[in-house]
Amino acid sequence: xxxxxxxxxxxxxxxxxxxxxxxxxxxxxxxxxxxxxxxxxxxxxxxxxxxxxxxxxxxxxxxxxxxxxxxxxxxxxxxxxxxxxxxxxxxxxxxxxxxxxxxxxxxxxxxxxxxxxxxxxxxxxxxxxxxxxxxxxxxxxxxxxxxxxxxxxxxxxxxxxxxxxxxxxxxxxxxxxxxxxxxxxxxxxxxxxxxxxxxxxxxxxxxxxxxxxxxxxxxxxxxxxxxxxxxxxxxxxxxxxxxxxxxxxxxxxxxxxxxxxxxxxxxxxxxxxxxx
Numbered sequence: 572x573x574x575x576x577x578x579x580x581x582x583x584x585x586x587x588x589x590x591x592x593x594x595x596x597x598x599x600x601x602x603x604x605x606x607x608x609x610x611x612x613x614x615x616x617x618x619x620x621x622x623x624x625x626x627x628x629x630x631x632x633x634x635x636x637x638x639x640x641x642x643x644x645x646x647x648x649x650x651x652x653x654x655x656x657x658x659x660x661x662x663x664x665x666x667x668x669x670x671x672x673x674x675x676x677x678x679x680x681x682x683x684x685x686x687x688x689x690x691x692x693x694x695x696x697x698x699x700x701x702x703x704x705x706x707x708x709x710x711x712x713x714x715x716x717x718x719x720x721x722x723x724x725x726x727x728x729x730x731x732x733x734x735x736x737x738x739x740x741x742x743x744x745x746x747x748x749x750x751x752x753x754x755x756x757x758x759x760x761x762x763x764x765x766x767x768x769x770x771x772x773x774x775x776x777x778x779x780x781x782x783x784x785x786x787x788x789x790x791x792x793x794x795x796x797x798x799x800x801x802x803x804x805x806x807x808x809x810x811x812x813x814x815x816x817x818x819x820x821x822x823x824x825x826x827x828x829x830x831x832x833x834x835x836x837x838x839x840x841x842x843x844x845x846x847x
Contacts, residue, residue, distance in 0.1 A: 586659035595636075595650040595658065602639025602646045604660050608632065611656025617648040624740045625710065628653065637684065640666060703741035704751050705780035708773060710739050711758070715767040722769025726758065730765070755843050779839035786836045 586609055589595060596602065598618055606613075608631050615627040615635060626648060629635055639646050640663055661669065670677040715724035732749030735741070741748050752758045757768045757776060767773065 586657050589652045589656045589658060591652055591655050593652040595652065596646050598646055598649045600646045602636060602644075604636060604662055605634060605640050605666050606636045606650070607634045607659040607661065609657040609659055611652065611658075612654040613656055613658070614651045614653045615648050616651060624706070625738055628714075634680070634683075637680070702780065703736070703739065703743055703748055704755070704757075705777060706739040707735050707741060707748060707752065708757055708767075708776055708780075710735070711767045712773055712777075718769065719766075722771070723759065723766040724769075726765040726767055728764070775839060776843060779836065779843055782832060782836040782839070786833055 586607075589611070595606065595613065598616075608629055610631055613629045613633075613635065614625055615629065616625050627635075635650055636646070638644070670680070711726060711730075714730065715726055718724045730738075732745030734745070736743065736745040736748045739748075749758070753760075755776065757772065759766050759768070
């Protein structure tokens with residue numbers, strides 16, 4: 572990708588070497604360069620109060636830092652080298668030459684920016700709204716290897732409870748976090764390695780985490796007294812009561828979708844929090 576780019580200075584072509592742990596730039600720094608990874612791995616992280624969450628892990632051929640170059644605003648996240656990396660640095664003039672002279676490069680950048688923006692929005696929403704376990708499971712889902720015959724996926728070596736808690740910005744210690752994931756059958760140990768549960772289990776847990784903020788404060792006893800709870804045909808009374816409790820006054824629409832979501836929440840709560 573880099574060697575075929577025309578009319579770039581030799582210094583721009585050869586790039587710069589960074590050791591593992593190096594900070595290429597910090598959130599809030601002024602930015603005037605775009606970076607292209609030639610080898611190694613770089614992690615993009617963002618602060619959220621005392622926590623630090625990983626937004627992306629990028630490898631060879633990926634680029635980053637383009638937003639500050641395009642809009643001349645401070646860096647919106649930090650870039651940290653995970654594995655020794657060789658990185659090509661392009662200043663604004665070199666970037667403009669490359670885009671002007673090669674239209675397909677501009678198109679690829681626009682497409683990648685669109686995908687990255689969608690993914691960043693999803694990750695920020697998930698990480699900032701979820702609890703420690705949910706952020707950890709979402710992170711494991713992104714990093715785990717391909718599934719085996721039983722659906723379990725290998726977790727990268729070295730990603731133990733302490734490392735997971737640090738990367739997910741968990742407020743609990745690593746051992747407590749790992750015990751919860753093990754209790755919910757989201758992870759398991761096989762010999763000296765760890766594995767993530769099959770996709771159906773992980774998706775069900777993340778769905779529960781999505782529904783919990785909406786329904787956790789609603790008393791299950793109050794609902795259970797007003798009609799038969801049937802997943803196939805939710806009670807009209809249940810639906811009416813849920814709308815009355817959860818929607819603003821004057822809201823319209825009395826379909827069964829809200830009741831369906833609540834029944835799903837109760838089923839998943841029994842699955843992942845049986846003591847409740």
